[in-house]
Amino acid sequence: SSDHLRHVESMAQLPSGAGKISHLNAVILGETLASEENDLVFPSQDFSRQALVSSPEQYRIMYERSIQDPAGFWSEIASQFYWKEKWDPEVYSENIDVRKGTVKFEWFKGASTNISYNALDRNIEAGNGGKVAVYWEGNEPGDDDQLTYAELLEKVCQLANYLKHVGVRKGDSVVIYLPMLMELLISMLACARIGAVHSVVFAGFSAESLAQRIIDCKPKVVITCNAVRRGPKAIHLKDIVDSAINESVKGGVPVDLCLTFENQSAMKREDTKWQEGRDVWWQDVVPKFPTKCAVEWVDAEDPLFLLYTSGSTGKPKGVLHTTGGYMVYTATTFKYAFDHKPSDIYWCTADCGWITGHSYVTYGPLLNGATVVVFEGAPNYPDSGRCWDIVDKYKVTLFYTAPTLVRSLMREGDEYVTRYHRKSLRVLGSVGEPINPSAWRWFYNVVGDSRCPISDTWWQTETGGFMITPLPGAWPQKPGSATFPFFGVQPVIVDENGNEIEGECSGYLCIKKSWPGAFRTLYGDHERYETTYFKPFAGYYFTGDGCSRDKDGYFWLTGRVDDVINVSGHRIGTAEVESALVSHPHCAEAAVVGVEHEIKGQSIYAFVSLVEGVSYSEGIRKSLILAVRNQIGAFAAPDKIHWAPGLPKTRSGKIMRRILRKIASGQLDELGDTSTLADPNVVDQLIALSDC
Numbered sequence: 001s002s003d004h005l006r007h008v009e010s011m012a013q014l015p016s017g018a019g020k021i022s023h024l025n026a027v028i029l030g031e032t033l034a035s036e037e038n039d040l041v042f043p044s045q046d047f048s049r050q051a052l053v054s055s056p057e058q059y060r061i062m063y064e065r066s067i068q069d070p071a072g073f074w075s076e077i078a079s080q081f082y083w084k085e086k087w088d089p090e091v092y093s094e095n096i097d098v099r100k101g102t103v104k105f106e107w108f109k110g111a112s113t114n115i116s117y118n119a120l121d122r123n124i125e126a127g128n129g130g131k132v133a134v135y136w137e138g139n140e141p142g143d144d145d146q147l148t149y150a151e152l153l154e155k156v157c158q159l160a161n162y163l164k165h166v167g168v169r170k171g172d173s174v175v176i177y178l179p180m181l182m183e184l185l186i187s188m189l190a191c192a193r194i195g196a197v198h199s200v201v202f203a204g205f206s207a208e209s210l211a212q213r214i215i216d217c218k219p220k221v222v223i224t225c226n227a228v229r230r231g232p233k234a235i236h237l238k239d240i241v242d243s244a245i246n247e248s249v250k251g252g253v254p255v256d257l258c259l260t261f262e263n264q265s266a267m268k269r270e271d272t273k274w275q276e277g278r279d280v281w282w283q284d285v286v287p288k289f290p291t292k293c294a295v296e297w298v299d300a301e302d303p304l305f306l307l308y309t310s311g312s313t314g315k316p317k318g319v320l321h322t323t324g325g326y327m328v329y330t331a332t333t334f335k336y337a338f339d340h341k342p343s344d345i346y347w348c349t350a351d352c353g354w355i356t357g358h359s360y361v362t363y364g365p366l367l368n369g370a371t372v373v374v375f376e377g378a379p380n381y382p383d384s385g386r387c388w389d390i391v392d393k394y395k396v397t398l399f400y401t402a403p404t405l406v407r408s409l410m411r412e413g414d415e416y417v418t419r420y421h422r423k424s425l426r427v428l429g430s431v432g433e434p435i436n437p438s439a440w441r442w443f444y445n446v447v448g449d450s451r452c453p454i455s456d457t458w459w460q461t462e463t464g465g466f467m468i469t470p471l472p473g474a475w476p477q478k479p480g481s482a483t484f485p486f487f488g489v490q491p492v493i494v495d496e497n498g499n500e501i502e503g504e505c506s507g508y509l510c511i512k513k514s515w516p517g518a519f520r521t522l523y524g525d526h527e528r529y530e531t532t533y534f535k536p537f538a539g540y541y542f543t544g545d546g547c548s549r550d551k552d553g554y555f556w557l558t559g560r561v562d563d564v565i566n567v568s569g570h571r572i573g574t575a576e577v578e579s580a581l582v583s584h585p586h587c588a589e590a591a592v593v594g595v596e597h598e599i600k601g602q603s604i605y606a607f608v609s610l611v612e613g614v615s616y617s618e619g620i621r622k623s624l625i626l627a628v629r630n631q632i633g634a635f636a637a638p639d640k641i642h643w644a645p646g647l648p649k650t651r652s653g654k655i656m657r658r659i660l661r662k663i664a665s666g667q668l669d670e671l672g673d674t675s676t677l678a679d680p681n682v683v684d685q686l687i688a689l690s691d692c
């Protein structure tokens with residue numbers, strides 16, 4: 001196609017020796033790309049023409065500058081924000097090497113700013129006070145609301161004034177246990193405005209998990225609501241908070257104040273259990289406070305929030321992010337990875353209880369003056385077309401979600417999608433786990449009408465923002481690859497001995513040097529921070545993920561390294577096998593683990609769930625195995641297929657392989673901590689089906 005030629009030509013024009021940066025060398029050679037033609041999906045010429053980064057060479061120039069002159073690159077970007085005090089000439093300092101002492105990252109040291117000011121006041125001063133900041137869509141279709149930037153600021157100021165009034169000071173922590181109401185964003189921004197450290201706990205976590213987190217960070221206030229509706233169910237959040245606070249009192253951490261929003265559509269205040277003296281209705285106090293609140297200027301390195309990782313691999317870690325670097329990084333990654341323009345309407349389906357909701361529902365978009373859709377409900381309520389109904393209702397242009405949602409909607413069939421227009425969509429996004437090429441193609445072809453580039457963003461709670469991501473107008477994409485590093489990010493692939501390996505290869509994904517959005521510590525446990533992330537491969541940040549790089553320099557995430565299976569000496573990524581299984585037309589989702597095997601060392605054990613209307617049979621079992629043999633090879637064929645009507649997932653939608661590993665090897669008394677599971681019943685169901 002002409003688009004293809006244009007890209008190949010523009011790549012071929014680059015001086016071939018130009019990039020000292022190895023991963024770019026392969027890709028700037030036009031001929032390499034041409035041979036990969038079938039795997040490449042090109043942005044349309046119209047899309048690229050209007051894009052912020054519209055060609056590989058433009059990316060390359062910006063990327064090289066960001067690596068060669070990080071201080072210059074980032075301080076130019078940072079200058080677009082308001083700083084009460086500018087940073088020292090140094091911009092950043094880092095020690096990423098444990099052998100050289102304590103690991104420490106600092107960005108914009110000496111500067112002071114406020115992220116809430118930059119997200120709200122700065123946009124209003126620029127003339128956008130009347131622009132919609134948040135469209136809120138309730139669980140029930142037809143239940144909605146909205147706030148302009150000016151209105152949002154007023155609400156934030158009222159809560160900020162209230163929090164100050166009850167004694168919350170800079171550096172104090174506040175736990176927020178709220179569903180996707182506008183009050184959740186308001187609470188985060190109000191804390192930030194007064195320099196308090198928020199810790200949002202996903203409002204689906206059990207009382208026990210909430211108590212653990214309260215005990216860990218000792219909040220001055222807990223902010224919650226009485227109840228929420230998700231789909232057809234009402235969940236009494238206040239009851240959960242009550243028992244969590246009882247637990248934390250026993251653990252020696254009393255909570256003096258529980259500010260409770262009355263969520264009238266879910267529960268009336270008369271029906272809510274109440275503890276006089278401790279519990280206060282939001283609606284009774286907050287609206288009485290002034291709508292203006294002076295900003296607390298904080299040091300760039302003052303903590304902004306504390307957030308626990310999703311716990312896929314064990315006990316959740318309290319990740320601490322600071323203010324200045326995080327602000328600059330989330331804003332910049334949002335802008336480029338989604339090609340954000342002022343006219344866009346952006347919707348991210350993640351909950352603010354996860355890092356994705358922090359960086360890409362609240363801070364990144366609002367720092368860019370974006371209009372954000374916030375959705376309270378469930379994507380399959382009242383039916384599986386709800387997402388596209390919302391897309392049409394608000395004319396959403398940028399839609400960001402997770403592979404698990406893509407796969408579950410794919411399983412329901414195209415009809416739910418195609419009955420909506422979706423013409424407004426411009427860019428799609430994916431995060432959370434590797435997206436299988438078959439799910440990628442469905443997302444691209446059916447949801448995006450083969451028109452919208454997909455930003456498959458690889459990053460982590462720890463990284464604060466995107467690390468490896470397509471820039472939608474710049475690169476031809478390969479379904480399932482997160483493509484290339486973001487500006488300022490130096491990913492490297494290392495072998496078992498920690499040596500960097502070049503070119504086409506696979507190994508452990510590490511990051512060299514620091515980047516502004518990096519987490520600064522694990523709360524209260526800097527030693528665990530160093531041991532977990534910086535000791536495994538000295539001199540690097542270790543991501544925990546496996547990765548390969550193809551001959552064109554594209555990065556492919558292969559899953560967590562502790563999920564790599566070694567069968568008779570073949571190292572097989574779980575993502576690869578799962579992808580082959582999911583490409584089978586009857587397979588909706590798959591999770592693969594390794595179990596001990598006398599001869600092979602490990603063998604492959606696959607849990608699969610099937611698409612609507614298909615029942616499990618011997619014929620299906622055989623054809624699933626055949627799919628893996630054909631696509632990867634006989635060595636990767638699963639020894640066991642375990643039919644799974646549902647898979648154990650964290651509340652952020654990730655499959656918990658550590659539990660599947662125990663089920664597969666029959667160690668049923670060692671299932672471990674299942675408190676972060678979305679639906680613990682799934683585990684019993686799977687155990688019951690073990691012998692099918």
Ligand code: ATP
Pocket residue numbers: 309310311312313314315316317354355430431432433434435456457458459460461462482543544545557559560652654
């Ligand atoms: P824990 O660290 O507690 O086990 P977690 O790693 O699931 O939990 P997150 O920080 O939310 O918590 O998830 C980051 C991880 O998600 C990455 O390390 C990676 O394994 C996976 N991931 C996220 N986005 C992508 C993506 N686009 N492609 C591949 N993997 C991804």
Ligand code: MG
Pocket residue numbers: 309460544
């Ligand atoms: Mg992790």
